[in-house]
Amino acid sequence: MNRTHGVYILALICLAFNTFGQTNNSGWTVEAAGKKAMTVIEAKVFMKRLASFVVDNHLKTDPVSPQKGMIYEYFWVRKKGTVQQWIQGEGLDTMHDGSWFAVAMINASRSTGDPFYRDILLKWQLPFYLKILNHADELFTSERNDGRPGDDRGWRVSKEWLLQGREKGFVPYxxxxxxxxxxxxLNRKDKDEHVNFAGRNEWGNRPNPEKRLSGYSHGSSSHMAQDLAAMLEQAWLLVRESDAKLTSEITEATANLQESRTRHGAPAIPMVKAAHAIARSDSSMLTALPAISWNTVAAGRSDYRRALFAYKPGEKINIPGFADDQQYRYYVSVAREGTLTEPAAFWLVYDAFTLPMLYRMYCDDDPAPPGINVFDLHPYSFINGKPVDYRSQRKGPNGKPRPIGSRFGPQNMVVCGWGLQALKMYPDLWIKAQQQITANNFFPTISGAEVKAALEKELGQGLLTWEAIFNQYGYIPTGIGAGSVLPGVNWDEFSDTGGYAHLISACAQWILYLEDKRDWELHRIASATK
Structure with a gap:
């Protein structure tokens, strides 16, 4: 047996049945080891702790600020109470993460009935995002660009990213x-104090030793639009029967988002179109969304198969740092069908099971704890069906293992929750998929029961892993062992909204699974295809 196949089989065993390795991991592995998966009550307590931390530390509540209700991506914990407590990358994810946190509030509200989560959404987040989406033409203009020439990543000539005059539906980075x-x-060696990428700098020529951001970016993206669309779709479903005015504003926002992406060269993004179609109750638009069949799944993208089997010799294949695509696909499919069909359900189960295997193949000297995966800003690669390097080789920052992050692991836990709910609805799903899909190297050699056990461990005990991390750090770090982000400052020091958002949604899906409920049925969408 060669090394690739040996590690491959080990990865299967680790995913389904691994115990916490304690050789190289920190105290949080010890705290979580041996505990039984979270109960409903424990999951509710954990999600409340997570949400409360974000509200207390990431949320902008200044009543006179135009950005009241915005949730910052990064909270620099040891700088709390100073101007540097909130730190943003000029092309990173504050607006993305706020969208996912809004989705998390909706998931938490549905799964618990606790008004705490709905209040956060309606008091803070939705008013902020709806103000931008419906009034961006009054708030932003591209008439003046204060970005440094050459430092704008092509935004000055990019149709997808660059703000076009004054336009509704444009949400800046x-x-x-x-x-x-x-x-x-803060990272510039030349000590320059002006915005780096295309944008408007309202700070002007005043001294700016603290490196404050005042103004707005001229950049956005189709990626961000999908996050916004998921938020709008789910928010519309939540309030459609209780608040006619807010429902109308959300509908307007979906139209503005669709029109903005059309202007920027992307008129057919399924997630954006799904949100607009749901808000308009437009059955023709819904039926025009992509359908998922068994053939679709067989021919669809699989990063697991790309990394292990469908590669070109010598080609470097980066494995994903997010599970965004799986979440978009879920929301689009449920919007179109009004339920989760067998092929769509299997695709979720398949990805939720196979994608963590790639990171576990890297972990040759210490099995990865449930819920743990790659750091999205540190690429992991495969060549010729195996990792470029292994954990034991210590090729990460400072001669240590490659870092872990709070995005992909928790996001995949959300997908595990949907997958587990689907396996209750379709108990023979894995067997049926094997009958429908005959492609070579498609199925790992494992039974449907073992897949279910693996997903339960990844989600139910993954929540324990992240609870232990939260207990040890006092916050959810953006990365662990991720090296420096600023001189003398590690990524580990930043609390990351995205991690909280996906963990709260993971708690919500675990609660629904334990209570024999199905998330997609709580959407209460009538099928547009029947």
Whole structure:
């Protein structure tokens, strides 16, 4: 048996049945080891702790600020109470993460009935995002670009990213009034104090030793639009029967988002179109969304198969740092069908099971704890069906293992929750898929029962892993062992909204699974295809 196949089989065993390795991991592995999976009550307590931390530390509540209700991506914990407590990358994820946190509040509200989560959404987040989406033409203009020439990543000539005059539906990467600081400015060796990428700098020529951000980015993206669309779709479903005015504003926002992406060269993004179709109750638009069949699944993208089997000799294949695509696909499919069909359900189960195997193949000297996966800003690669390097080789920052992050692991836990709910609805799903899909190297050699056990461990005990991390750090770090982000400052020091968002949604899906409920049925969408 060669090394690739040996590690491959070990990865299967580790995923389904691994115990916490304690050789190289920190105290949080010890705390979580041996515990039984979270109960419903424990999951509710954990998600409340997570949400409360974000509200207390990431949420902008200044009543006179134009950005009231915005949730910052990064909270620099040891800088709490200073202007540097909120730090933003000028092309990173504050607006993305806020969208996912809004989705998490909806998931938490549905799964618990606790008004705490709905109140966060309706008091803070939705008013902020709807103000931008419905009034961006009044708030932003591309008439003046204060970005440094050459430092704008092509935004000056990019149709997808660059703000076009004044337009509704455009959500910039960042927008602030001096309450946060720029990661890029802090990192500049030339001590420049102006915005780095295309944008408007309202700070002007005043001295800016703290590197404050005041103004707004001229950049956005189709990626961000999908996160916004998921938020809008789920928010519309939540409030459609209780608040006619808010429902109308959300509908307007979906139209503006669709029109903005059309102007930027992407008129057919399924997630964006799904949100608009749901808000308009337009059955023709819904039926035009992509359908998922068994053939679709067989021919669809699989990073697991790309890395292990469908590669070109010598080709470097980066494995994903997010599970965004799986979440978009879920929301689009449920919007179209009004339920989770067998092929769509299997695709979720398949990805939730196979994608963590790639990281576990890397972990040759210490099995990865449940819920743990790659750091999205540190690429992991495969060549010729095996990792470029292994954990035991210590090729990560500072001669240590490659870092782990709080995005992909928790996101995949959400997908595990949907997969587990689907396996209750379709108990023979794995067997049926094997009958329907005959492609070579498609199925790992494992039974449906073992897949279910693996997903239960990844989600149920993954929550324990992240609870232990939260207990040890006092927050959810953006990365662990991720090296420096600023001189003398590690990524580990930043609390990351995205991690909280996906963990809260993971708690919600675990609660629904334990209570024999199905998330997609709580959407209460009538099928557009029947």
């Amino acid at each position: 960042w927008w602030d009034d001096g309450a946060s600081v720029s990661l890029e400015m």
